[in-house]
Amino acid sequence: MTQRTVFFVSDGTGITAETFGNSILAQFPFKPRHIRRPFIDSTEKALQVAQEINETGVREGQRPIAFATLVNAEVLEVFKRHCQARVLDMISSFIAPLEDEFGVTSNHRVGRFSNVAQSREYHDRIEAINFALAHDDGQSARHLAEADVILLGVSRSGKTPTSLYLAMQHGIKAANYPLIPEDFERRKLPTALVPLKRKCFGLTIDPERLASIRNERRPGSKYAELLNCRYEVNEAEAMMKREGIAWLSSTHKSIEEIATTILSDIRPDRLIY
Amino acid sequence: MTQRTVFFVSDGTGITAETFGNSILAQFPFKPRHIRRPFIDSTEKALQVAQEINETGVREGQRPIAFATLVNAEVLEVFKRHCQARVLDMISSFIAPLEDEFGVTSNHRVGRFSNVAQSREYHDRIEAINFALAHDDGQSARHLAEADVILLGVSRSGKTPTSLYLAMQHGIKAANYPLIPEDFERRKLPTALVPLKRKCFGLTIDPERLASIRNERRPGSKYAELLNCRYEVNEAEAMMKREGIAWLSSTHKSIEEIATTILSDIRPDRLIY
Numbered sequence: 331m332t333q334r335t336v337f338f339v340s341d342g343t344g345i346t347a348e349t350f351g352n353s354i355l356a357q358f359p360f361k362p363r364h365i366r367r368p369f370i371d372s373t374e375k376a377l378q379v380a381q382e383i384n385e386t387g388v389r390e391g392q393r394p395i396a397f398a399t400l401v402n403a404e405v406l407e408v409f410k411r412h413c414q415a416r417v418l419d420m421i422s423s424f425i426a427p428l429e430d431e432f433g434v435t436s437n438h439r440v441g442r443f444s445n446v447a448q449s450r451e452y453h454d455r456i457e458a459i460n461f462a463l464a465h466d467d468g469q470s471a472r473h474l475a476e477a478d479v480i481l482l483g484v485s486r487s488g489k490t491p492t493s494l495y496l497a498m499q500h501g502i503k504a505a506n507y508p509l510i511p512e513d514f515e516r517r518k519l520p521t522a523l524v525p526l527k528r529k530c531f532g533l534t535i536d537p538e539r540l541a542s543i544r545n546e547r548r549p550g551s552k553y554a555e556l557l558n559c560r561y562e563v564n565e566a567e568a569m570m571k572r573e574g575i576a577w578l579s580s581t582h583k584s585i586e587e588i589a590t591t592i593l594s595d596i597r598p599d600r601l602i603y
Numbered sequence: 604m605t606q607r608t609v610f611f612v613s614d615g616t617g618i619t620a621e622t623f624g625n626s627i628l629a630q631f632p633f634k635p636r637h638i639r640r641p642f643i644d645s646t647e648k649a650l651q652v653a654q655e656i657n658e659t660g661v662r663e664g665q666r667p668i669a670f671a672t673l674v675n676a677e678v679l680e681v682f683k684r685h686c687q688a689r690v691l692d693m694i695s696s697f698i699a700p701l702e703d704e705f706g707v708t709s710n711h712r713v714g715r716f717s718n719v720a721q722s723r724e725y726h727d728r729i730e731a732i733n734f735a736l737a738h739d740d741g742q743s744a745r746h747l748a749e750a751d752v753i754l755l756g757v758s759r760s761g762k763t764p765t766s767l768y769l770a771m772q773h774g775i776k777a778a779n780y781p782l783i784p785e786d787f788e789r790r791k792l793p794t795a796l797v798p799l800k801r802k803c804f805g806l807t808i809d810p811e812r813l814a815s816i817r818n819e820r821r822p823g824s825k826y827a828e829l830l831n832c833r834y835e836v837n838e839a840e841a842m843m844k845r846e847g848i849a850w851l852s853s854t855h856k857s858i859e860e861i862a863t864t865i866l867s868d869i870r871p872d873r874l875i876y
Contacts, residue, residue, distance in 0.1 A: 334705075342626075342860075343859045343860055343862075343863040344863065345772065345859055345863065346622050346623050346626050349619050349622060349623075350619050350622075350623045350693070353615075353619050353672065353694075354694065354697045354698065354701065355701075357674065357694075357698060357701075357709035357710055358701065358705060358707065358709050358710070359707070359710060366863075368863045368867065369863070369864075369867075393704070395701070395704065399626065401630065416700065416701075416704045418697050418700060418701075420623070420697075421626075421627065421630075423696055424627045424691050424693075425627060425630055427689065427691060428627065428628075428630075428631065428668070428689075428691075431666070431668065431689045432607075432631060434631065434632070436630035436631050437630055437631070437632060448855070452857060456764055456858075459763070459764045459767065460763075463739075463763070466736075490732070490733075490736070491729055491732045491771070494732065494767055494771065495771060498764070498767065498768060498771060498858075499618065582721070584725060585729075585771075586616045586618055587615075587616055589616075590616040590617065590618065590639075590641045590642070591642075594641065594642075
């Protein structure tokens with residue numbers, strides 16, 4: 331099939347619309363062009379983006395798709411009336427059954443993130459990001475006890491991006507701590523972690539994959555050698571087994587999947603609200 | 604109304620389901636309890652989670668809500684048949700009109716993130732996170748020219764979380780660079796930024812808010828004093844005006860909103876695909 335364009339039209343950032351739309355589109359065997367049109371929060375802007383979509387359709391000779399997350403009924407109405415795309419209305423489809431279920435009408439508030447910057451939850455997310463940065467790679471043992479989770483593993487096993495993701499998406503305070511050759515020689519957990527063992531979660535990785543990642547950083551180094559990677563990974567896994575620390579392999583997992591698995595295992599109280 | 608529980612049931616991480624569900628639920632004037640059940644990718648697991656949901660409903664005397672993103676038709680069928688919650692099926696609702704529109708059937712592939720860890724796009728996201736960390740707070744001018752965007756602003760104006768978000772969500776290489784009193788005395792942009800001005804985007808912040816954020820970090824310091832914050836913010840804004848650098852205020856915006864605005868302004872090529 332020829333080029334087809336998908337628009338994500340939102341009164342907020344459009345990130346939710348696009349993320350969700352992507353998982354729907356992933357069910358189809360081709361990758362259409364994406365265009366995001368955020369902050370469409372007035373009838374004027376709705377009209378303008380409808381025209382842009384219509385022009386795209388004419389130019390491409392194919393009707394575009396438009397995922398819409400427009401909460402305001404009037405804005406949505408104007409958009410739908412003027413837009414000749416196949417419009418998938420992501421809000422109304424679910425609002426109606428919920429209004430029925432809850433027995434109340436919704437408030438049609440625009441933008442998921444409106445005023446979010448002032449909220450406690452947002453403040454906690456930003457604090458969690460700062461915490462992850464301050465406690466990246468075992469940088470500081472200060473306040474380590476405040477961590478919700480401490481990731482450990484060999485260098486380049488995926489600890490840093492996972493910690494940042496846990497902070498950013500979930501507001502989880504995630505520290506991370508490297509397991510280094512000295513730890514393997516001592517055959518002991520880093521001292522700072524001993525009293526915090528129940529918060530620890532290990533990441534491991536396939537040695538071949540690790541060698542390839544390390545070689546991108548420091549080509550030809552002993553650090554990146556496959557033999558050395560095998561040694562470190564074996565020792566790290568043996569240590570986690572010995573210490574009874576849960577772990578998973580990051581080799582075939584995205585940071586989203588790793589984070590979700592960790593949360594299912596650790597189940598921090600703050601996530602049950 | 605009494606306690607009501609909302610379940611997010613997904614064959615993947617459930618993050619998409621929960622993010623989208625949250626923006627729907629934000630339209631209602633109460634906050635139900637959330638429970639996420641990820642990786643529900645077999646009929647056995649579907650049955651198990653349906654039972655858990657039913658028990659919750661009995662215990663609470665209210666029918667739960669279940670947002671479901673289950674791609675596999677059989678798993679979805681078993682879940683729907685056994686679950687007594689109000690099930691909001693987020694996939695099928697949109698797949699059917701798209702199959703019709705595209706004139707093909709979808710492949711019902713489970714999990715948006717399956718094998719994503721091996722993809723080019725994922726690799727770029729991880730690289731972008733590493734780049735953001737290496738170029739946080741003006742740490743390094745090496746490879747600065749590789750940045751897609753360089754955020755600048757006074758200390759604690761929101762540069763670091765925004766850079767990390769741009770990297771993690773969009774795979775954008777975002778460096779960030781502080782504007783410090785020395786720059787204001789010189790009345791010049793930091794030298795490293797001069798040749799890269801067209802990639803620069805400024806963040807500013809309300810001085811009162813800045814003082815309050817800085818006071819959390821270094822209570823009672825000159826750095827955190829309102830008078831000093833006013834001076835720095837004024838000078839930073841004057842400099843951005845003088846240099847013709849676009850900027851926005853982070854005071855009332857979430858990192859998602861800031862990132863979206865920056866992307867609309869900078870429009871990096873790599874996002875048009």
